[in-house]
Amino acid sequence: MANIISDETIEYVGILAKLELSPEEKEQAKKDMGSMLDYIDKLNELDTSNVEPMSHVFPVQNVFREDVVVNGDDRENILKNAPEQKDGSFQVPKTVE
Numbered sequence: 001m002a003n004i005i006s007d008e009t010i011e012y013v014g015i016l017a018k019l020e021l022s023p024e025e026k027e028q029a030k031k032d033m034g035s036m037l038d039y040i041d042k043l044n045e046l047d048t049s050n051v052e053p054m055s056h057v058f059p060v061q062n063v064f065r066e067d068v069v070v071n072g073d074d075r076e077n078i079l080k081n082a083p084e085q086k087d088g089s090f091q092v093p094k095t096v097e
Contacts, residue, residue, distance in 0.1 A: 005033050 010026045010033070021029060075088060084091040 005030050005037070009033075 007026065007030075010021070010029050013029070013033075014021045014026070079085050079088065079090070082090045
């Protein structure tokens with residue numbers, strides 16, 4: 001399958017990737033893409049008809065933690081950092097007229 005990679009394909013991929021490749025880099029990219037396609041061909045030879053589809057390699061159940069507040073409402077200490085405050089909030093300069 002590596003033989004189907006043309007100079008036009010390399011040019012097109014370079015344009016899509018917004019890369020300016022030198023002639024040496026184009027030849028190396030052609031070899032690399034050929035190697036990748038050969039490996040994909042090799043993988044396609046495997047019989048996967050009895051392999052169950054999966055979304056993760058390891059058996060993972062619920063990986064999310066409970067959404068529990070740990071620092072609570074500490075407004076007074078937080079507002080101590082404010083240079084100015086008004087009605088229990090940070091007061092900032094007006095930015096829009």
